[in-house]
Amino acid sequence: MADRKKIVRENVDGAFFVDTTCIDCDTCRQIAPESFKDAGDYSYVWQQPDSxxxxxxxxxxxxxxxxxxxxxxxxxxxxxxxxDFPLPIEDGVFYCGFNSPKSYGGNSYFIENAGGNWLIDAPKFNQHLVKRIEERGGLKYIFLTHEDDVADADRFAEKFKAQRIIHADAIQACRDAEIVIQDASAFADIPDGFKIVHTPGHTKGHMVLLYRNKFLFTGDHLYFNREEKHLEAFRDYCWYSWSEQTRSMKTLIDFDFEWILPGHGQRVKLPSAEAKQQLVELTREMAAR
Ligand SMILES: [Fe+2]
Incomplete structure (x- = not known):
C-alpha cells in the first residue's frame, strides 16, 4: 500500500502518486505513459489522468x-x-499484470490455446488472476525464459498441475521443473504453433518462445525502446555474454513475428517486415558495441 507521507517530490498534485518504495521497473510507464514518467531512479506522476x-x-x-x-x-x-486483468493483447494472448518484486517487476503473459494454456514467466500468485486462469481452463505449460523471472511459477504449477519448461543452464532457479531443455532446436515435443529458441546472452540459458509466427515472448533478450522507437537489447543488464547475445539475436531474423513481448521493457506490435528490418539494424549495431 503506497504511503502519501513518502511521496516522491516530482509527483504533480492530484489523486495519483508514487512513493519512495518504487524500484524503477517501468511497469507503470508501459501501461500508462500518459500519467507516469521516469525521474531517473524511480517513476513519478507527471500528469494526473484527465479522462x-x-x-x-x-x-x-x-x-x-x-x-x-x-x-x-x-x-x-x-x-x-x-x-480487466489479464489484459487482452490479441488472439487469446494476454498480459497478466500483478508483476512480482521477485522478478524485479518482470512482465508475464498468458496464452489461451485449444491444446492447453500457457503462462510465460510468472507474476505474483494473485487470487484474482488464479481465478481468471481457472475459468479459462487452467494451465498446461509454464514457459520460463530464464532464471530471473521465475517468481511464483512453483505455486502456479502446483495449483494447475502445469509443466514448467526451463533451459538446463537456468535449472538452478527451478530445480524441480518438469521439462528441462538441453537442446531447444531438437526439442520436438511441443504443440503446433509453438517454437522454443535458445537465445544465450542475457543469461546462458535464456530462451524465447515464438507463437503462431506472430507473438515473440522475449524475456530479457529483446524489447522496444519507447523513446527512440526501435528494437533494443539491454547492454547494461547483459549478465552472460554480449557477443553470444548478438549471435543469438541474429538467429531471430529468420523468424516472422509482429508482437515483441518482453519481460522487462516495452512491448510493441510492428509489421513483420519492419520487425525484421529493425532486428537486422539492431544486430549490426550490437556487433559494434
Ligand atoms: Fe533477466
Missing amino acids: AQARRRATQALLACPTGSIGCDSNNIAAEVMD
Whole structure:
C-alpha cells in the first residue's frame, strides 16, 4: 500500500502518486505513459489522468505495480479495474499484470490455446488472476525464459498441475521443473504453433518462445525502446555474454513475428517486415558495441 507521507517530490498534485518504495521497473510507464514518467531512479506522476480511459490505465498500473508504490486518494474503481486483468493483447494472448518484486517487476503473459494454456514467466500468485486462469481452463505449460523471472511459477504449477519448461543452464532457479531443455532446436515435443529458441546472452540459458509466427515472448533478450522507437537489447543488464547475445539475436531474423513481448521493457506490435528490418539494424549495431 503506497504511503502519501513518502511521496516522491516530482509527483504533480492530484489523486495519483508514487512513493519512495518504487524500484524503477517501468511497469507503470508501459501501461500508462500518459500519467507516469521516469525521474531517473524511480517513476513519478507527471500528469494526473484527465479522462476516464487514462484514469483506468493509471489504476491498472496501480494494480500491476510489483511493490505497491502507486497510491490514489480516491480509488473507488480499483475493484472494477481488477476485472480487466489479464489484459487482452490479441488472439487469446494476454498480459497478466500483478508483476512480482521477485522478478524485479518482470512482465508475464498468458496464452489461451485449444491444446492447453500457457503462462510465460510468472507474476505474483494473485487470487484474482488464479481465478481468471481457472475459468479459462487452467494451465498446461509454464514457459520460463530464464532464471530471473521465475517468481511464483512453483505455486502456479502446483495449483494447475502445469509443466514448467526451463533451459538446463537456468535449472538452478527451478530445480524441480518438469521439462528441462538441453537442446531447444531438437526439442520436438511441443504443440503446433509453438517454437522454443535458445537465445544465450542475457543469461546462458535464456530462451524465447515464438507463437503462431506472430507473438515473440522475449524475456530479457529483446524489447522496444519507447523513446527512440526501435528494437533494443539491454547492454547494461547483459549478465552472460554480449557477443553470444548478438549471435543469438541474429538467429531471430529468420523468424516472422509482429508482437515483441518482453519481460522487462516495452512491448510493441510492428509489421513483420519492419520487425525484421529493425532486428537486422539492431544486430549490426550490437556487433559494434
Ligand atoms: Fe533477466
